[in-house]
Amino acid sequence: xxxxxxxxxxxxxxxxxxxxxxxxxxxxxxxxxxxxxxxxxxxxxxxxxxxxxxxxxxxxxxxxxxxxxxxxxxxxxxxxxxxxxxxxxxxxxxxxxxxxxxxxxxxxxxxxxxxxxxxxxxxxxxxxxxxxxxxxxxxxxxxxxxxxxxxxxxxxxxxxxxxxxxxxxxxxxxxxxxxxxxxxxxxxxxxxxxxxxxxxxxxxxxxxxxxxxxxxxxxxxxxxxxxxxxxxxxxxxxxxxxxxxxxxxxxxxxxxxxxxxxxxxxxxxxxxxxxxxxxxxxxxxxxxxxxxxxxxxxxxxxxxxxxxxxxxxxxxxxxxxxxxxxxxxxxxxxxxxxxxxxxxxxxxxxxxxxxxxxxxxxxxxxxxxxxxxxxxxxxxxxxxxxxxxxxxxxxxxxxxxxxxxxxxxxxxxxxxxxxxxxxxxxxxxxxxxxxxxxxxxxxxxxxxxxxxxxxxxxxxxxxxxxxxxxxxxxxxxxxxxxxxxxxxxxxxxxxxxxxxxxxxxxxxxxxxxxxxxxxxxxxxxxxxxxxxxxxxxxxxxxxxxxxxxxxxxxxxxxxxxxxxxxxxxxxxxxxxxxxxxxxxxxxxxxxxxxxxxxxxxxxxxxxxxxxxxxxxxxxxxxxxxxxxxxxxxxxxxxxxxxxxxxxxxxxxxxxxxxxxxxxxxxxxx
Numbered sequence: 001x002x003x004x005x006x007x008x009x010x011x012x013x014x015x016x017x018x019x020x021x022x023x024x025x026x027x028x029x030x031x032x033x034x035x036x037x038x039x040x041x042x043x044x045x046x047x048x049x050x051x052x053x054x055x056x057x058x059x060x061x062x063x064x065x066x067x068x069x070x071x072x073x074x075x076x077x078x079x080x081x082x083x084x085x086x087x088x089x090x091x092x093x094x095x096x097x098x099x100x101x102x103x104x105x106x107x108x109x110x111x112x113x114x115x116x117x118x119x120x121x122x123x124x125x126x127x128x129x130x131x132x133x134x135x136x137x138x139x140x141x142x143x144x145x146x147x148x149x150x151x152x153x154x155x156x157x158x159x160x161x162x163x164x165x166x167x168x169x170x171x172x173x174x175x176x177x178x179x180x181x182x183x184x185x186x187x188x189x190x191x192x193x194x195x196x197x198x199x200x201x202x203x204x205x206x207x208x209x210x211x212x213x214x215x216x217x218x219x220x221x222x223x224x225x226x227x228x229x230x231x232x233x234x235x236x237x238x239x240x241x242x243x244x245x246x247x248x249x250x251x252x253x254x255x256x257x258x259x260x261x262x263x264x265x266x267x268x269x270x271x272x273x274x275x276x277x278x279x280x281x282x283x284x285x286x287x288x289x290x291x292x293x294x295x296x297x298x299x300x301x302x303x304x305x306x307x308x309x310x311x312x313x314x315x316x317x318x319x320x321x322x323x324x325x326x327x328x329x330x331x332x333x334x335x336x337x338x339x340x341x342x343x344x345x346x347x348x349x350x351x352x353x354x355x356x357x358x359x360x361x362x363x364x365x366x367x368x369x370x371x372x373x374x375x376x377x378x379x380x381x382x383x384x385x386x387x388x389x390x391x392x393x394x395x396x397x398x399x400x401x402x403x404x405x406x407x408x409x410x411x412x413x414x415x416x417x418x419x420x421x422x423x424x425x426x427x428x429x430x431x432x433x434x435x436x437x438x439x440x441x442x443x444x445x446x447x448x449x450x451x452x453x454x455x456x457x458x459x460x461x462x463x464x465x466x467x468x469x470x471x472x473x474x475x476x477x478x479x480x481x482x483x484x485x486x487x488x489x490x491x492x493x494x495x496x497x498x499x500x501x502x503x504x505x506x507x508x509x510x511x512x513x514x515x516x517x518x519x520x521x522x523x524x525x526x527x528x529x530x531x532x533x534x535x536x537x538x539x540x541x542x543x544x545x546x547x548x549x550x551x552x553x554x555x556x557x558x559x560x561x562x563x564x565x566x567x568x569x570x571x572x573x574x575x576x577x578x579x580x581x582x583x584x585x586x587x588x589x590x591x592x593x594x595x596x597x598x599x600x601x602x603x604x605x606x607x608x609x610x611x612x613x614x615x616x617x618x619x620x621x622x623x624x625x626x627x628x629x630x631x632x633x634x635x636x637x638x639x640x641x642x643x644x645x646x647x648x649x650x651x652x653x654x655x656x657x658x659x660x661x662x663x664x665x666x667x668x669x
Contacts, residue, residue: 002354003489005328006287007662009035009315012297013306014279019272022281023265024088025300030666031289033326035282060089060266063097064259070104071256074245083667086257088265097255100248107244111237118230126180148191150198152205156180162201170194261667268665284326284662312350325350328662335360337402341643345651346658352486355654358478359646360406366471366642368410370593372449373601375422376631377415380408414594419445422627423601424614449598465591472587472649473513476580479653480506486654494548497540500576501653504540509580511537542572583649590645593638600630 010032014022026032072078089097154162159179163172170186186194198205273280285293294307317323327347329339338360348354371377384404386392421427425445432444448460484503487496497503511533518524540547545565546557558565604626611618 002357004348004350004352004354004659005330005662007284007312007325007328007350008287008290009310009312010281010283010285010290010293011308011310012279012281014281014301015304016274016277016279018301018304019269019279020088020265021300022297022305023268024261025297026281026283027261027264027268027665027667029293029296031285031293031664033284033662033664035284035323059094060259060262063089063094063101064256064263066101067097067252067256067259070101071252073108074241074249074252076245076249078669081253081256081669083257083260083669086254086261088262089255089258093255093258096251097259100251100255104244104248107237107241111234111241114230114234114237118227118234121227121230126178148186148194150184150194150203150205151182152198152203153181154179154198154201154203158201162197165197166194260669264667283665286328286330324660326662327659329354329356331356334402334406337400338363340400341646343661345647346655347661348655349486349490349657349659351489352654352659353482353489355482355651358482358650362475362646362650363403363642364406364410366590366645367407367638368412368414369468369471369590370638370641371407371411371597371635372414372418372594373420373422373597373630374412374415374428375420376627377408377411377413379631380404380411380635382408384408417445417447418449418598419447420449420598420601422623423604423608423630449595461591461595464594465588468587468590468594469584471590472584472645475587475645475650476509476583476653477506479650480509483654483656494544494551497551498544498547500541500572500579501656502541502544504537504544505576505580508534508537508541508576512580513584538573538576541576543569545569586645586649589641593641597630597634597638600634604630 012022068078071081156179159172159174159182162182166172166184166186169190170184173183173185174181184194184198269279290309294309297305297307312318312325315323318325327350329336329342329348331339335357338356341359341363342348342356368377381404383392384401384406387394387398387401387404390398392398415421416428416431419425419428419432429444432446433442436442436444436446449464480501483501484496484506487493487502495502499505511530515526515530515534519526543565545559545568549555549557549559560568604623607626608614608619608622611622613619614623
């Protein structure tokens, strides 16, 4: 059986001049996990080493910030660039970055000046248009003995509020096409209240010549032309900016990737243990990659590096239990797509059997049984293929494309047996008759799950439940075997032999199942030795505490007293019996969901026939909508039920503690 990937601890002693290239090598290989958390950046590395790199850090960090800002301002998505083909920047990269930033800064300056010019001309034109409606000499208005006039501008959004507040005491008149330029008239007595209200509304009074009657048409036309020229200049610069973005995008993304790596290298370097001249790095790496890794580092530094590899049992922190060896699982594409299901529950302990292949097989089989339909299964297959080819992109879900293809194939096979094709049974009848013809009288479907008046259908139903329970027995057995083997491998002999999930519990479970089969199928009677074997195995499964403590050399044998031990053991007997019973019966839901899926398909088919059959417009709509509902909703429900069976019936047998997932250092955007 495959175990978790064997690991090694590497200790690297790196010279100060080589540290950047070594960190870059570590980040690009993506197979090295630092042994412990790096030091806080506030603490930093040893003084001189940090001070020596601070200048380079500041320069590269400034370039990174400037390039990233330019990248965003040019309209690109921050996460769109790639760093896989980039390396830490060299002097020529810094020169290119400086030239690029200078060119972009110059373009931004010109655009800012053009925008300011356009705003200034627009404001002038706007004010000129506002006063173009004032056709009476302002001096004539000022000499009115009963009126107090104010001309100026306010924020446009405050116009209505000002008008409401001055209603009955003053008249507010728009001078332009908007509400920002106004003329306000009130009685001479109310001028003080008017000025106070205007001040509250951010009124700015404009100086108007005494003989002003409006803006000449020629002036308005000149301002309009100047505004159009300013707009054209701004539009031209916007086009230039778009061209700049298009022509410099590749170079900008490459440089941004280089400086992204540089910033992360400096961040890691400042947090390493170091002296004035040497850095010390320790971390975990898969054992099968150690030799090539050490060779690569040696060539990179031209043998200016000291490397030592340790077995896990040679690491004091591991042997004392203070540190766990990180766990890496190595699989092909199909099994690898199920790894997240394992790590979402917890990481296996280092050195134990890798449960992922079991999960992949069990999940695929159980889903197919519970969701049997050839057409719907092929939909999952097609969906998985399109995800694998990136035709359909659903973010992080694309890595699960093999799962969709696997459950699709499994569902399609079950659909061939039950004769279901998008809820109908007629399409696959020729195939079923051809297959069954080899074994006697041809009939369709091969396995009839649809509701039927045939009395024999009851036997089919019980047969489905029997198969489900049998699968549950196999899954429970695999979980018990994993637990026993893992405990023996870790030299936990007491846990391997005794307890509910140890050999004693397994023997009890297996023998009870075997006895039931003998009594039901072979008509055997229960013998005395059957009772003895069941009683002895149940005793060691439930009354395990003193035997476990004796094998482990612990005293006293009854940790909480003999009375407490007897009571807890009696409770444990009930737990063992009810636990194995529920673990087995729980798989009846597999058969129940297989039958319910057939019933749902039957319901959709019945509704289709009620609206005119599959050939009618209404029938086609019902078929499409019904199958879409089944694929989405029931597909989710079935997936959840399968995961639940894996977690509670399979993982619970051997997942008593969790390890630490292997998370190697790598450069990220």
